[in-house]
Amino acid sequence: MTRLTRRAILYGLGAGSLAALAGCASDGGPGGDDGDGGDGTDGTDGDGGSDAAPETEAHQVGGALSGPAWNREERRGFCALFTEESGAAWLLRDAPAETRAFVEATDFDESVLAYVESVGPTTCHNAISFADVAVEDGTLVASASVRGPGDDDVACGEAITFSGAFLRVTAEARPDAIRASVTDGWGETSELNGADGVLDPERLDGYVRPDGDPETVPAGFDCEAADFERHPAVYEGGVSWGSGGGVGGDGRGLELRVVDPDGDGGSEAAAFERGDRVRVELTNASGHEAYVGNQGKYNLELRTEAGWTEIRGAEEGTTFDYTDEAIGVRPGETLSWEFELTESGLVEGGPHADALRVCPDLVPGRYRFVFWGADDLAVAFDYVG
Template sequence: MTDITRRTTLYGIAAASVALAGCAETVDPTPGDRNGTDGADGDPGNGSEDGDGTDGDDGDVETAVQQVGEALSGPVWDRERRRGFCALVTEEHDAAWLLRNAPEETVAFVEETDFSESVLAYVESVGPTTCHGELSFADVGVEDGTLVASATVGGPDDDEDACGEAITFSGAFLRVTTDARPESARVSITDGWDETATVRSDDPLIDPDGLRGDVRPDGDPPNVPASFECDVDGFERHPQGYEGEVNWGGGGGAGSDAGGDGPLVLRITTEGDDAADNTTVLRGNRFWVELTNVSAREVHVGNQGKYNLEVRTESGWTELRGADGDAAFEYTDEAIGVSPGESLEWEFELTESGLVEDGPHADALRVCPDLVPGRYRFVFWGAADLAVAFDYEG
């Protein structure tokens, strides 16, 4: 049985470790007011505060800050491996995934931004108590097209503050108005434990190594059949929707030629205690293929039915499914938006009927001949021809 679903990634994810590079390594954060920028005095509430930014290589900047009071990303990054997260918003629709559960005042702040002259940097971090709920910004500037800043998680104002001991994630939008709008962002973040590291807007939101599942088996297949031929007259195989090589385990979105380091990551997981790992599937067991957007921007893919199921033979990879007669394998041409941290999932049962039931063209497709031991793969040609593989030992 094929079950195609869409969901947001909620399981434990290890986010990317942060690398320090260039001049950002030596940034010495100078915290400003807990709600304003560059030390400007302001209302300690959750409103925004305007102020003059520091001079950058690309001219003067004006800044404003909107405290969010929570982490709008979920958060899905791992606080043990990184100090925080940042995203650069250059168009209003780029912030849509962050605003799904945002407070009204935060939504209004984004909507009031004139993106013809301003950008927004969204920054998150974390601290050890309930008093670590806001971020302050300093050293804001633009260097060679990159927005640079330092961000610090605020703590209790004095020893008399009543702070509950709880891991607290915080988020804030920094609006930057400048003659030359930056195209990327680099922020030195100091969290509530006074640990500092640099994050960048092009860093992945999720570390692919922290995702469950595998890409393909190691070593040789248990069997390589000479062919996979159906002896039924008029049987027509489902065509391959891709050309040439595939991108194992990851790549870009629809229409992209990106390789395995793109924003989309594909993994396979299996059920059953007898499975040696996530790349061995027993007959009758279920397996899942999951596509996750690990980046900090929305990525578009094609129809979820745009995939091939194949077995490796001596003559190459051969599609398992086909139909009798003059079958028309047509798919709608659409773009499905996958938000950062969100996943698309396909579920199958490893039987002849289970590989087609409830899938695309289920009323016409069937597997022929019967499955044989060997190496099989799933190729999603709705986005950069992404593939995962597993072994079936019979």
């Protein structure tokens, strides 16, 4: 997780630096052999109607730079197109020096970088082969396959092995999208879609909010203390339930969920009791790094007949200041908050814990967490007391 000032993220990074995979098409079989046995590409033109054959150069990474963030049981790999060097920065954090040098040597005024990850069954399945590379109407098309040992006499260890590779593509007109078929080391080819990122949001633990209306909606949540002033609702207007983007208008891809830490982590909404623990998880499911504010930037609210009401407050006149910073969240990375469902447990360890308190005591109803350090993301859960 990296930290940058807001100025750095807004002025130092290109929000459009990653062109996500647009409809990776499957041809139902392996992507093809290496044409020259050298850089993993055959350098041939694609189907009729494509632009002139692009110049290509491949670089094998030796592993999966994303982590891998994706689950091999759910998909065959991950791929993306980078049109600016800053877009690939999150992948290079732990990359070998040779890989960083390959990316830095790319002239993004003339070229783009495609990146592909996949997986195979042995230690010899450790490289990606590209074939049928072409540019068609502004879209880079290619096949990518995991390379095996290629020789029955080679001794290979039986171990799940992830591999990744960059492909530098130089064409008369730079592509701004990519379409590819990716074949893993078992010979299975599937369609990937970079717009879906490195994780499937539907497979994340937890839920966004319970179905239907809450059983209990209190008339209000009034504190009898004369000097009590509620923490303001810092967000404006509506909220984004479960899904949204980060600061700086960097699109979507952040997923917020309620998770029962004492349950099975499933998608069924839990009804929490007093003293239970509830966890909120923010996951970057996209294929690019997202930036959020510090984790203290949230509201805790109860749904009343008058609307959503912040449950925390402090002595009248208290100033609530928050640092203005941007935290980088890598694809597949998760930030979390965990609370004990008691008056003290909902402020302990949080922002301004020495000043904030819950008033009045908790009542049964539907509560929500709004993280305004991103795209005003919200989740909700029911508390039964």
